Amino acid sequence: MNMINVVNTAARAIDDVWLPSSCSLCYGTCSILAHRVDGVVVKIEGNPESAVGKGRLCGKGVSGIMTHYDPNRLTHPLRRTNPKKGLNEDPQWKEISWDEALDEISAVLKQVRAEDPRKLVVQRTTTVTASRVPFQTFAAAFGTPNFSVSGGGQHCGNGAHLISGIMHASWSIVPDFEYCNYAIYFGASKGHAAGHASCSNMGKAADARARGMKMVVVDPICNFAAAKATEWVPLRVGTDAALALAMCNVMVNELGIYDGAYLQAKTNAPYLIGPDKLYVRDPGNKEPLVWDTRSHCARPFNEVAAADMALEGEFNVDGTLCRPSFHCLRDHLRKFTPEWAEEISTIGSATIRRLAKEFGTEARVGSTIVVDGVTLPYRPVAAIAFRGSQGHMNSVYNFYAVDLLNHLVGAADVVGSCLGFNPACHGHPDTGKMRYIPSAGPDGLMVTGMWMGYHYPYPPSEPRLPTNLGLQDLFVLGMTSPFLDSTDREDMWQRFDVPYRPEVMVNFGANLIMSIANKETVAASLAKYKFMVSFDLFLTETSSFADIVLPDCSYLQSLDSRSNFPFIFSLPAGTGEWCWPIRQPVLPPDGEQRNCADVLLEIADRVGFRADLNAAYNASLNIQAPHRLEGETRYSYAQICDAELKNNFGDERGLDWFKENGLVKWKKTPAEVYWRPFVDVRVPIYWEFMLPIGNKIAAIAEPRGLKIPMEYYQPMPDFLPCTSHCCKKSDFDFYAFYYRDIVHTNSFTMENPWLDEAARLDPFSYTIAINAAQARKRELHDGQLVWIESEAGRKVKGRLKLTEAIHPEGIGIAAMCGHWSDGMPVAKGKGVFFNELLELDWDHVSPVNNNLDLCAKVRIVPVEAAP
Amino acid sequence: MMPKHSSEAAPGNVRWDDVVDATLVQSSVMPVVQRWRDRGRPASDVRVHVRLFGALASVAAEQALDLVVAKPATVAAVVAALGERLGEAFLARVIDESGAKQRCCRLFVAGAPIEDLRTPIDTDSIEIEMILLVAIEGG
Secondary structure, rough: OOOOOOOOOOOOOEEEEEEEOOOOOOOOOOOOEEEEEEOOOEEEEEEOOOOOOOOOOOOHHHHHHHOOOOOOOOOEEEEEEEOOOOOOOOOOEEEEEEHHHHHHHHHHHHHHHHOOOHEEEEEEEEOOOHHHHHHHHHHHHHHOOOEEHHHHHHHHHHHHHHHHHHHHOOOOOEEEOOOOOEEEEOOOOOOOOOOOOHHHHHHHHHHHHOOOOOOEEEOOOOOOOHHHHEEEOOOOOHHHHOOOOOHHHHHHHHHHOOOHHHHHHHHHHOOOOOOOEOOOOOOOOEEEEEEOOOOOOEEEHHOHHHHHEEEOOOOOEEEEEEHHHHHHHHHHHHOOOHHHHHHHHHHHHOHHHHHHHHHHHHHOOOOOOOEEOOEEEEEOOOEEEEEHHHHHOOHHHHHHHHHHHHOOOOEEEEEEEEEOOOOOEEEOOOOOOOOOOEEOOOHHEOOOOOOOOOOOOOOOOOOOOOOOOOOOOOOOOOOOOHHHHOOOOOHHHHHHHHHHOOOEEEEEEHHHHOOOOOHHHHHHHHHOOOOOEEOOOOOOOOHOOEEEEEEEEEEHOEEEEOOOOHHHHHOOOOOOOOEEEEEEEOOOOOOOOOOOOHHHHHHHHOOHHHHHHHHHHHHOOOOOOOOOOOOOOOOOHHHHHHHHHHHHOOOOOOOOHHHHHOEEEEEEEEHHHHHHHHHOOOOOOOOHHHHHHHHHHHHHHHOOOOOOOOOHHHOOOOOOOHHHOOOOOOOOOOEEEEEOOOOOOOHHHHHHHHHHHHHHHHOOOOEEEEEEEHHHHHOOOOOOOOEEEEEEEEEEEEEEEEOOOOOEEEEEEEEOOOOOOOOOOOOOOOOOOOHHHOOOOHHHOOOOOOOOOOOOEEEEEOOOOOO | OOOOOOOOOOOOOOOOHHOOHHHOOOOOOOOOOHHOOOOOOOOEEEEEEEEEEEEHHHOOOOOEEEEEEEEEEEEEHHHHHHHHHHOOOHHHHOOOOOEEEEOEEEEEEEOOOEOOOOOEEEEOOEEEEEOOOOOOOOO
């Protein structure tokens, strides 16, 4: 394949080329071809050669050209002259040279590194996946553990990714579209123009629907996913666990549907549980015991054939009465009757029973199928969840309960089932590099082969007195932390004797003042930094708090050697190809724009930690001899990318080869795609580790005055209400929530005029969706300007859009609109800033994974009389 | 609903463990220090040059150290020697309470990544690099 086609098609054309690269309008990072004519990119299309998108590109991707050529792009380094920082403070920017900027930044960082490197906070947006390595390595080399990804993690990462890691060894889960016959979505939109591997999944989902896959979407609003579904099931916001648990109960206790062989061989379902809710262990080797039905005694799990392990019964082991964890789970599920769940979720009990029966029956427990000549288990059902269901106080149990549906019927990483994104890779056929496979960890439970977070999902780290500003070393099931910005952050740091405070922030593109919670809280946090530098394309609401703003290159001007690696993130799951595309500059920088990765290298040189940075790159990119970065050698970012590519694909496939060819790909095998039967690992249907973790956290936190609610640390899932569910104020009768609009990415793309136009043509993108019947009851009208006011008195203003396609108690707002920065004039004043309704403190985060609670009980107050 | 591959599907009660062919997946353990074996003359000690980067260098207050550990040596023995020299605060960042390597600590022996501290060192001298690589992701 040679993508470069330099042809003079017209007498005046100097160049006319299609260059392979990678999109960056969202973290999906689909492969693109950019058509450049006479130095101007005139069109962007999907790259049909790549497995990432397969030639498809969404509306955002094709509009990237307008983001790149936006006249409001920054072209010079800026320094604020107004020392005061605040929401209403004009920074009074002045242009400065790069030397001036880097001199000042380096002086500040040199001082902080000498005092205590942990005073540096490195923050970046998740939109540009490629920024992970340069900023991760910079933080590691500098010596700070304080690294954050703003709202991207707190809103979805902590629950969805951690639990996908524990149960599927991957970042996210998705139906095996090629073979799945029945998919049920809980607040997810995979395959509907959003999220990981978005364009690939769009094609796969569409093909699956055309083939006849039934898709049920459980969501308070019927929009991008539900509109394409076979059935929309509206539920009360944040109650997904209630529905999922009731479905589990119906399947197991009413219908007797479960995959006993899977539970025996691939989960901890046979492990014996004692009255203390913990494993009963062998006194010698401390392994969990199972009941061996052949020898009629308790033996370590790894000494008994799976088929001989009891799943039910009560046994006496050396005087201790115990039961297999599946027996405990089965009993635990009995209380979640469909009638109980109806009260919680508003979904009728008959519907719940029907959904459970459909899911259980379609699972075809016990069946096999031949794929590429290999006989494999066949379970063509999948229950998936994402941001909508797990962005709540009950984040962990919501996701855990949904995924239990899969594991009860053995529909996990086998043909047709719920798949993790590429949990097992046998490596590139020529070099063996990029090889990773889940393995068995403590108690035989699965350790993921690849990860990207503070902690591996399993085994959980030992909680300890925190030294990280985000307290992740205490809350070991958390990832991105709210405590960098929360109203109670200082209280937390004092409570746990954190011996330093954040003083300097290096930010890459994150507009955290809009992307986390209400702006007042985050602004107060930002204003306290002594120094902040921000790499940005535009002057955002957050960059107005910076001391120095650096003009970054757009994705069309940037280089990146690993657009879609790790494969657990945004390479399509399922059959097909492994694919490694790169991003390459299609256009030169404008003005004084510079690529952030090279700027970070220069800062390291000026501060004097290049050797650390080279070591960090070696570690992060797994570069090995003879391509390792050596000593204090001043490599450019292009040289580092070249080293990684040669390290992974051989000397003949360096950066120049990739610039010409765009990507390398090779075929996936059935043993990689459907890896679970081939790897001797188990996953927990009973989270025995939760109790000890909770107790250890409590032992540290409670003597310091922070009560840990142990109901969140139980080994089996439950429905626990959000703060919004507990609101008793009489006129607060709606649950406000946000959803991801498919024409926008976070707060970033509102500045793109084509996408803004598309959003203005969409009746919902910039309005407040409300159930039509409920609105009419209250004499509210389509187009009416109203305040949406939270219990805490925070409010946002917008115009109502009446619709039948929303739950009667729901108020749906597309995130994250409502910009106010003059630096983004296209975006300014458009839509509704939902996050203003969110509180940011301990009382509004999951006490397990610190995921932010993303719903708010609200009332509607008309601003003006009905039109 | 008819599955796409209904003709291939074979309903029954087939056990998961009956369809496993473990030979399709080989061990992922890498022969990390094999290539340095049998180099040099036999000796009773291993000379180890340790280079610490990032936060580990901050805690240790020195970036390069030379250690001597007795044969038969393992990476764990080197880490223990580092702990004795640099103290508990250093050690806590490298290993957890069970003595296993912290996931965020990346450790390279002669340029090759090591996950298992029990990995033997069968050479007279060797260089070890260590760095904490705190990663996080969202989205």
